[in-house]
Amino acid sequence: MAAGFICGISIAVYGKPWTLWLLFFGILLWPAIVTGHDRGMPESDRYPVRKRRWCMAVCSAAALFLGWHHCGVVQAEQNQYLPYLEDGEEILLKGKVTGKEQKNEQYLYNLSSCQIRQDSKISEWQRISASIIIYGESDTCSIGQTLVLHGKIKLFNRARNEGNFDQAAYYKARGTAFAVSDVDGVSAYGKANLIAEKMYQWKYHLAGVYEQALGVREGGVLSTMLLGEKNLLDAEVKQLYRTAGISHILAISGLHIAVIGMTLYRLLRKGSFGFWGSGIFAAVFMILYGMMTGMGYSSFRAVSMFCILLLGQAVGRSYDSLNAMGFTALLILWKQPFALYDAGFQLSFIAVLGVVWAGKIVQSAYQRHAVLQKIGTGFVLQLVILPVTAWYFYEIPVYAMLLNLLVLPFVGIVLVSGIAGGLLGCAVMPQAVLVHIVLLPCHVILSGYEKICTIASGLPHALLITGKPSAVKITVYYLLLAVGLFLLSHVTKRQKEMQQMTEENGRQKRRKSYRGMEWSLFACGLGLLVFLFTPVSQGMKLTVLDVGQGDGIYLHTDSGYDIFIDGGSTNVQSVGKYRILPYLKSNGVNEIDYWFVSHTDLDHISGLLEIFDEGYRIRNLVLFRGMMRDESYEKLVSLAKEHGTEICMMSRKDALFSGNAKITAISPGYHAGDEMRNEMGTDKNEESLVLLYEEKGFSALFTGDIGEEQEKQILKWGGINDIDFYKAAHHGSKYSNTKSFLDAVSPRISVISCAEKNRYGHPGRAAVENIRDTGSALFYTMEGGQITVTRLKKNELAVQKFLLPDKRFVFVR
Template sequence: MFKRPCCLLAIAILLIQLVLVGWFQISRDLKPSYLEQNYLENENVIIKGNVYDVDKRTSYSVYYLKDIQVYRKSTWVKINRERVLVNVKDSDSIMVGNIIQAAGKIYFFQENRNPGNFNQKFYYQKQHIHAQIWSTQIQINNQKTDLLKENLFEIRESIKNMLLHSLGKDAGNSMVAILLGDKKDLDQTIKQLYQKGGIGHILAISGLHMSFIGIGMYQVLRKIGLGFSASGIIGIFFLLLYTMMIGIGVSSLRAIIMYIIRMGAEILGRDYDLLTSLSIATVVIVLWQPLYLFDAGFLFSFGAVLAMILINSLFEQTSCIPKIFCPGIAIQVMLLPMTMYFYFEIPTWSVLTNIIVIPCMSILIGVGIVGILFLFIFYPIGNLILQFCKAILWGYEKLCMFMIDVPFGRIVTGKPSIWIMLTYYIILLISYFIWKYWDIQAEKQKYKSKSRKDLIETEKKESQRICLKSRYFAIRSVVCIIALCGIVCLSYHKKGNLEITMLDVGQGDGIFIRTPNGTNCLIDGGSTDVSQVGLYRLIPFLESKGVGCLDYIFISHGDEDHINGVKEMLESQKLNIKIKALVLPVKEVWDDKLKDLSKTAEENHTKVIIMSAGQQFVEYKKNMSFTLTCIGPVKNYSGENGNAASMVLDLKFDEFDMLFTGDLEGEGETQLIESGSLRKYDILKIAHHGSKNSTPEKFLEITSPSVVLISAGVRNRYGHPHQETLERLNKEKRTIYNTQHQGAIHIKTNGKNLRINVLQKVGISDII
């Protein structure tokens, strides 16, 4: 490595950019954009720009604009470098290269609202995109078209439509993702299945795709008689067109740079060095966009290639590992901390899965390309060929399901800290350099041998020594893996403290509790303004906290904003989080939605428990006890079902007390006050998202909380929390936390001391 100047340059640039961007936050795209500085969310704006890409959705189209100008204060203001998305209905006349003018409301991308959630803002910042506009009026100012990009777009859409027509929705969208990199219409269950099975990488355009297409084209041209130069140049040109058609992603960009270097070496008759090629690609991408240093696609793509260069050769020299397993193990060793960091789990048997999947990928891509070509030439033959792809995809799904069902098929580890990851890589790096030092010393000893007999004996001993050293390296790697998994798992299952997190689920409720003994509970989980809240907010958070199984889910009542995420989780337990028990209020207050939820739980092998007023869940920790008591709806409750009949939970842990109220209001609130069950609490979860009809003066007088928590959606249509409620809360100068403004709210206590953290403005250290 140290004899390669490009490698040293790449390392230096990476370190400099890590310090500048990661530590000092020096990056133009991380600074507030012109639009963010001059416009408010949901404000009307008039904007024009050049269409450089188009994304057709089911009910609308998305146009990517560059060279932006904004109409502000009676003049057009040009904005350098920034880009925007314009969402439009019924606009098939707009083409790539057109200059369009759009009027509508401006929206800015959200940071992650809970730990473990997707950071939409950072995703678009990497592409220099800082806002989106939902346009009500649009016009084409200049119909000049970028013919090359427009034709490539039309080809892409034609291929997509033919694949869907030939293979059907599920298999068709899978092939669209594999061949065109378009995953927006891919079934979420299939996407999750591939990810949990450890083969999610096949759905991204990677070096495997680019190498197969580029090298395949080169070899075909060579076989028909073209020279090195002509074959290489045509191959590069074809690959560039393919990259333009599918969109430039970090993995495809890395692959095409390395392919160009390889073809250049072939044409010039020079040796091709994989590590030097990787270093050049790293320098080009990081200088182009430093934020890619913190991008999962960049880290996985470069990490996999680096594993094949450095680690795979060491494993292949040991006799204790069959060579067929070496590449997969090498990649697993290199990418393990990143897999845990970005996905919070380990697909344990992915090495075995990929032994079958990766060789079949070449067949899948090759047959898919041939099938598409025949679809254009003679549809019946192309359709017949593509059925073989459908069979392979069916096999992939069955294989993933089998591997997940195998004992320890997936282990939810949680998200490791940066320091744990750095320690892992430092140990791995030290082990590698020790091996290389031994190797160099052995080479020197070898050349000191004088006679042929001594040389043969030296080589024999050296062969044995290399095998032994490789075994030591393999053992160290396994020890590192076990230690990493153990440390991360233990860090999330450390007992002794009580942890409570009020999640930002939008307009709804979702509260996670980890008891001092490590029992995992969830109180409600739903939203009316976040689509698939279970998949996108609840599950990622829970897995990032190392939760592979929920012991209890308590449901306050049957409104959608409290249960729809829970229903998603119940139905997806096979691929996601297991749920042992669903705790519901007494049957007398059940509505149709609670009945349906109970049925869903039973169908998915989750136990249903009824909890009535006075019943308790109790755990003991040393000299302290944790108690969760149901105090509402009161016994012989006589009010209406729904909000008023919410299950109310009283939590006590040593000197700490908290009350969970669901959407309690009206008659239910009155009867609870009269029952005498209420007492003084440190923290009160405000009922019904801060509605003016809940939490009256009398209720606050009895409970006398120092801190109140409100769960409400950003700019929700109900206006929660209402001003009347806020005025009541502010009378006693209580500390108010609101997910609307602060995202997830995390509480940690040992029973005496209390610490509350909110998800502040996200920095780079929180992004990766």
């Protein structure tokens, strides 16, 4: 049923109505198709089996329609108000506080059952079906109270480039419509939820104990592991854990619930509390623990499955992990259908599926080989979760399986020691010697974790950039994996049957078959990974990234070289880390062959400096020989040398040949190479490196930030006409992009890279008119996000706006 409900949600979001009916009839036809397999069964057994199949098919088909309808209803409710909200609009809001947290010296309140008034003169309140986040400056309200306040709407940002974090999609999956900032006139009424408020206070009290007893670094790790308080986690430690592939131990998940909950339950059972007494106490404790940690999708799934397990033991029924997982998924998706597209939701449920289904098949196959069992289970678990990891993070930790074998056995000790030390620290002073003694295992193990992660991150290829696999590839991958596991299960079953036939022959055959299974499992698994992560060959691809007020251009040549031009912004913070680098990783670009810098203003190199700091591989840095050697230049060159990047200098008329591609420097001769130009006070924009790219009949002109005088100098050189792609000079400045220059260049496609709101007045009206007067198609990153140009045929070019993925513009010369 859960599978049918999930398919219904997927069709409501992405599919067409006909796919719903196709899948509906396919589910109903499934029992009839497999009926032929029952012929070998006794007549008395056929009817119950067929009845169970038909029952399953009808329930799954009903769940399919229910998921499709329910998701449509939720989407329709949100469409009643979301399209009409504007960023910065003032509203009156009232809603009930369901949670709160401290983040970056602010208090974030989560409100549900909300109503808003978009105009204070209108008395009618509009109901909001989703929750709303309030940014407050003080902790004056309690969970459970109803707030009435005035503030400004803060809409969540959409991703504007491939691979970038989509804030709007992230919060939609968590059922949050928007945020409200600049809050004033807050009034609170109603009773507080004393239990939830107490859990919130305990959470930060325990976090304070850990910080005082273990220090900021280790205290932050323990607070994240035990309390789900990620804001206290050191950024460097977080990156170390992610690179090593053990960051999952930081999330509140089934591992934590199993260790804490089952330890408590077994202690209570030994104390003669009985199944019901022990189960109720342990369930209530874990529910309260889940509330304290924020009850995310992963922890809700783990707590719910734990409670179902306890209920089964209390009533004397067997526990089925798959059914419990499916029931929990239905609970989450009924409340929030879009949780299906949350990374945490997917990783949590897929990991459980890998353990309880794929893991059990491998354990059964290697039941006489304890070492192979552990290795095989860890390997198949990685096979299950790696596609999802690559889909969201574009890289995979190579040594994760080995490190998890070393790390996981000690997690339980950390959790038990952390809980005991935290409770003791609340009862006495956190700096007490006894608290330090109880938390000593945490200190030793967490220090060991950090050392292991540091060593692993220093090994070659610790993180393998895979790119974002296509949805089709992932679907085929999982189908092949399921078929392989089914065959392994079938072979294991046949072996057990053969073992019963004869003991002596069985031992010989079993030895051979185990050896065969060992190699086949790993060989097939590696084959699947090669299939999933082998990049698809592509032709020329030119992308102008939306970096705000700045430039950042990626070029993949027909010859297979990866080139980047500039990379910076003046209005987007950490543009290299959060916009440029994720784009490169999502496209599977492991390194840049040539990174050209037009000039060293921050709106052209700020992101490049960050990328060097991140350790991303850049083979060659190409600079203009006449470039002004100021502080920014020296810093860039120093960083490049520090990271082993070759420095290449270009002069006017120099050409770089990469396969069939030719990149020529056509920068104006104005002060070019003049060592005295610093004393003459030349503007860095005038010294921009201008590049002409030519390959297989396609040409592109990249102009940096040159002005009118430099355009005249380029025209005097001549030979620049009928250009296929033109990057507008100086972000579309009115002091560049002159009519005479553009008439000579005669571009087919033009792109202006600038922010919607900037203090320079870009793009200038005159520049826009001059470009359009040439007949060129004009695109803006501020409107369409990332702009991508690809070649369809010899004379056809396609342009795609990232924010309009369903619309493609085709140009024929």
